[in-house]
Amino acid sequence: MRALLCCLWTLLSLPAVAQVRVVATFTDLADIVKQVGGNRVQVSALARPQDDFHLVTPRPSMALELSRARLFVRVGMDLDLWADDLLTAARNASILRGAPGYVDCSVGVKKLEVPTGRVDPSMGDVHLYGNPHYLFDPLNAKVAARNILEGLKRVDPAHAAEYQQNYEAFVQRVEEHLKRWQQTLAPYRGTPVVVYHKSLPYFLERFGLQELATIEPRPGIPPSPGHLRDVVQRMKSAGCRVILVEHFRPRRFAEAVARETGAKVVVLPVAVGVEGTSSYLQMIDAMVSRVASALGGR
Numbered sequence: 001m002r003a004l005l006c007c008l009w010t011l012l013s014l015p016a017v018a019q020v021r022v023v024a025t026f027t028d029l030a031d032i033v034k035q036v037g038g039n040r041v042q043v044s045a046l047a048r049p050q051d052d053f054h055l056v057t058p059r060p061s062m063a064l065e066l067s068r069a070r071l072f073v074r075v076g077m078d079l080d081l082w083a084d085d086l087l088t089a090a091r092n093a094s095i096l097r098g099a100p101g102y103v104d105c106s107v108g109v110k111k112l113e114v115p116t117g118r119v120d121p122s123m124g125d126v127h128l129y130g131n132p133h134y135l136f137d138p139l140n141a142k143v144a145a146r147n148i149l150e151g152l153k154r155v156d157p158a159h160a161a162e163y164q165q166n167y168e169a170f171v172q173r174v175e176e177h178l179k180r181w182q183q184t185l186a187p188y189r190g191t192p193v194v195v196y197h198k199s200l201p202y203f204l205e206r207f208g209l210q211e212l213a214t215i216e217p218r219p220g221i222p223p224s225p226g227h228l229r230d231v232v233q234r235m236k237s238a239g240c241r242v243i244l245v246e247h248f249r250p251r252r253f254a255e256a257v258a259r260e261t262g263a264k265v266v267v268l269p270v271a272v273g274v275e276g277t278s279s280y281l282q283m284i285d286a287m288v289s290r291v292a293s294a295l296g297g298r
Contacts, residue, residue: 049273066090
């Protein structure tokens with residue numbers, strides 16, 4: 001008994017293993033960090049699940065989180081530009097661009113909708129480096145995970161082998177889920193859908209769906225009555241019966257078009273933490289399930 005008590009006392013006296021503090025811009029990235037970092041990381045997301053990706057309001061508490069972080073993980077491609085001022089305010093040189101603790105998860109992504117000509121405000125919220133919503137293609141989650149893996153290895157090389165193992169396990173889960181998701185949506189390849197905002201090109205391309213029109217005439221620009229009439233006409237001509245809307249978008253425009261066309265408005269939970277989703281894979285699973293149900297008339 002005395003020997004057992006001595007062992008317990010020794011264990012309790014050992015210093016706790018310090019976790020790597022990681023701050024991600026969005027909840028889907030935060031979950032991928034958890035998958036790769038496991039118990040070695042303590043991760044938080046700056047944006048809340050209900051936030052519009054483009055309109056996150058910086059708060060002083062965010063700068064405080066960043067000041068304590070050893071790793072900063074972002075989507076990049078201008079989607080989370082709002083974080084730049086926070087990085088400056090945090091005064092944490094170890095997570096600034098080019099530092100070991102800075103991770104841009106878009107590195108290595110095959111980018112869609114990259115502008116080829118002059119970009120000006122009349123075109124709406126056009127991103128200079130291409131459409132930044134690449135995480136809606138599950139294969140790009142593997143790219144993001146790889147960038148996160150390399151970042152964790154830089155700031156915590158002692159546990160590189162563990163991060164590598166976690167990364168490989170996550171990649172395997174993504175590939176297993178992707179096979180099932182592709183089988184689920186395979187019957188609807190080539191089917192036209194309407195989207196609210198140009199957030200889904202990666203998702204649509206991966207699963208073989210066609211974007212017929214957008215509720216917004218240009219990204220971030222509210223639709224006029226004339227534009228909505230045009231969308232209605234195009235939907236009727238193409239026999240399109242589904243309108244996809246992200247969970248944080250207003251519904252009234254999509255619902256007005258749905259009333260004229262008999263289409264179904266499908267609200268997609270596009271952030272981890274929305275409607276019971278607690279992981280990136282659950283988020284994509286919910287998106288695939290809802291789209292398949294709507295296209296199948298259920």
